[in-house]
Amino acid sequence: MLLLIAPAAVVLVCFQIIPILVGMNASFRDWSLVNPLKTWVGLSQYVAVFTDPVFLKIVLPNTFILMVSSVSVSLVLGLGLASLLNKSFFGRPLVRTVILLPLTIAPVITATMIRWSFNDQFGVITTFLAYLGLPEVAWLSDRWPSFTLVILTDIWIWAPWFTIILLAALQGLPPEQFEAAKIDAATPWRTFIHVTLPMLRPVITVCVLIRSIDAFRTFDQVYILTGGGPARSTEVFSVYVYVQAFVNLDFGRGAAAAGAGAIIMLLVGVGLYRLVNRTMVRSR
Template sequence: MSMAPVSAAHRPRLLGEKERFMLLLIAPAALVLLSFEVVPILIGMNASFRDWSLVNPQKTWVGLRHYVEVFTDPVFLKIVLPNTFILMVSSVTLSLVFGLALAHLLKRQFFGRILIQTVVLLPLTIAPVITATMMRWSFNDQFGILTNLLAVIGVPQVGWLSERWPSFIIIILTDVWIWTPWFTIILLAALQGLPKEPYEAAQIDAASKWGIFTHVTLPLLRPVIAVCVLIRAIDAFRTFDQVWVLTGGGPARSTEVFSVYAYVEAFVNLDLGRGAAAAGAGAIIMLAVGLGLYAIVNRAMEVSR
């Protein structure tokens, strides 16, 4: 082989061999993302600037009017947004706590461990929409099994799904039930992968079990927990199935979260433009929340490193 031509300055070309390889690696993902996520989002954005009613699709350009309407709608501001954040925070916190406790339990060896683990993973095997449907049925005013069971143990019989807070608590608990296994399995895997030495050191230091948990386990798990919480929080923000099936946002729109709000605007009130604007508003809020969470998580990872 002859001497390769050596240019005076070895500046990397805009698309060197490495860059082309990088693009090749992401090409399939980028293509799918573009056609089936970016394009629909752009269509949605377009719709959000127009009067796009399903009954009378004139598609007149109205600019930011729908956004203004959404952001000044008392239902959106006073009910939907608080609900969405309450659901997000409580669902993530509770599933994290339960997941951590269960992972801790399943980490040990005991008789029947695999059976318990399988039971804990049961929610993974049922479609959330079915779980929610069953919960709705179980809390039926008259025939609901749980309504009646609760009455037997002395809990006053209320219209579980016809009052705001009882139904919202049921929504939260259903969501927790659905997502706890997810936390459990990831944290269990992480627990099993932890190094032994810090535990041995803590035992030599005669730390209590709780002390070991808070001073050894939690700091070691921090990166995993941070990523789990980040992923789940983003998901929880857009919860739709459970709420829609359990309460449909009612009674009187009091349990609407933002996905349901957008859906109602678009398909119940048959105003696609307004619905798209609601979805867009949610996306903007979520983006801000997501970036904030990302910064927090990044810091959490750095501290633990």
């Protein structure tokens, strides 16, 4: 048994455990990529991160806005699409394939496509909106239009992920409860609220937790669409870590930012688990 898991364990240790330990060590040092001294500074790097106005006033709010809006809207869309696809209708296999297409495209390609489509000068969507006579919007030059594009791109990528998981969960629900609801003359909406949602609670909880953690560290879409601009106004946690470590060449500060994010996400994960559990219990 140990020989069977040894290859996976070696890969995990080399590419996960060791880098994490190196990063933890670097977060307690003045470790610049142009300065090999690596002086031990204790918690000063963490203090610098948590007192950085950019981190507190821009990065964290942007990160949580992206996480909450993307996860909540993707969950609602995914649940709605899964409920639709759980019913029999003509062309259902084709609709399933089309809905799941965003999952087959790399996020970098998706973000690049969105960036070109909303280009202020020659973007297809920008040109179409101008043709309709709508006012011009600086999609990639102002903070909120740019950040809205980031959120919509993230939703477009991840709503099918919720769809496929919730659809599998719906198809695995026992039919007895739904038959009892029909006998009691329950409306489709009451059946959905009082029968379907409570039985989907464990799956929804896991999906929300996994997706929230993943949304907290979103990098591809933000970096490709805005690069954190204009003027760092759309910068999120992962881009902040990247800028500190590989633009400012301050590996210690970047590692401390990553550690701070891990601590924040741990606390948020525990809170989300309790909140989702409590909400779903009340819906019974």
